[in-house]
Amino acid sequence: MIKGKDIYLSPVEPEEIQLLLGWINDRETVHYNTYYMPVSKIQQKGWYEKMMKSDDVFLFGIRKKRSGKLIGTCQLCGVNMIDRNAELRIRIGDTKERGKSYGTQASSLLLDFGFNDLNLNKIYLHVFADNARAIASYQKLGFRHEGTMKKHAHVNGKYTDVKIMSIFRK
Numbered sequence: 297m298i299k300g301k302d303i304y305l306s307p308v309e310p311e312e313i314q315l316l317l318g319w320i321n322d323r324e325t326v327h328y329n330t331y332y333m334p335v336s337k338i339q340q341k342g343w344y345e346k347m348m349k350s351d352d353v354f355l356f357g358i359r360k361k362r363s364g365k366l367i368g369t370c371q372l373c374g375v376n377m378i379d380r381n382a383e384l385r386i387r388i389g390d391t392k393e394r395g396k397s398y399g400t401q402a403s404s405l406l407l408d409f410g411f412n413d414l415n416l417n418k419i420y421l422h423v424f425a426d427n428a429r430a431i432a433s434y435q436k437l438g439f440r441h442e443g444t445m446k447k448h449a450h451v452n453g454k455y456t457d458v459k460i461m462s463i464f465r466k
């Protein structure tokens with residue numbers, strides 16, 4: 297468990313993937329970072345099992361401190377122990393829990409984990425150029441804009457620019 301002020305990070309358990317399935321099948325939520333595709337229970341189970349077996353992915357559930365309620369997930373993926381870098385991904389799946397600083401707190405804990413536990417040198421991410429809340433959160437944490445991939449993703453009928461942001465170990 298990785299403890300923060302209002303939330304903590306801990307592994308996602310098999311019985312919880314049903315909740316994640318609801319988030320991944322919610323078009324609006326999914327459109328913040330990818331195109332929509334329906335996901336079935338069996339596909340979700342396969343995804344979870346693959347994640348649990350991967351050496352280069354660390355998946356965490358984001359939970360509220362008092363209740364332990366699962367409100368989202370975050371992960372470091374593509375962890376490369378030679379280049380010492382990884383990609384950060386985050387989703388506050390519970391729409392009511394967005395905009396309450398939990399996402400920024402969770403990313404901050406994930407950065408601590410990446411730099412201090414995994415001994416990474418760089419953590420990067422991809423974010424849609426119009427995802428103002430996510431960009432504000434990442435900037436607050438010290439991520440810097442590294443470049444923009446023009447019309448890189450096709451979401452909901454239109455192409456969108458994708459920004460790459462990164463942060464180095466202090």
Ligand SMILES: CC(C)(COP(=O)(O)OP(=O)(O)OC[C@H]1O[C@@H](n2cnc3c(N)ncnc32)[C@H](O)[C@@H]1OP(=O)(O)O)[C@@H](O)C(=O)NCCC(=O)NCCS
Nearest residue numbers: 328329387388394395396397398399400428429430432433
């Ligand atoms: C992006 C996400 C992780 C941010 O977490 P959050 O807990 O909702 O955001 P926070 O409350 O920490 O807010 C971060 C900053 O964004 C600002 N913000 C909040 N809502 C905003 C909005 N609608 N537009 C622009 N900025 C906004 C806040 O003011 C805050 O900055 P401040 O503390 O200086 O005021 C979360 O909203 C989320 O999971 N969204 C859906 C999926 C997604 O976009 N994932 C990221 C893909 S790259």
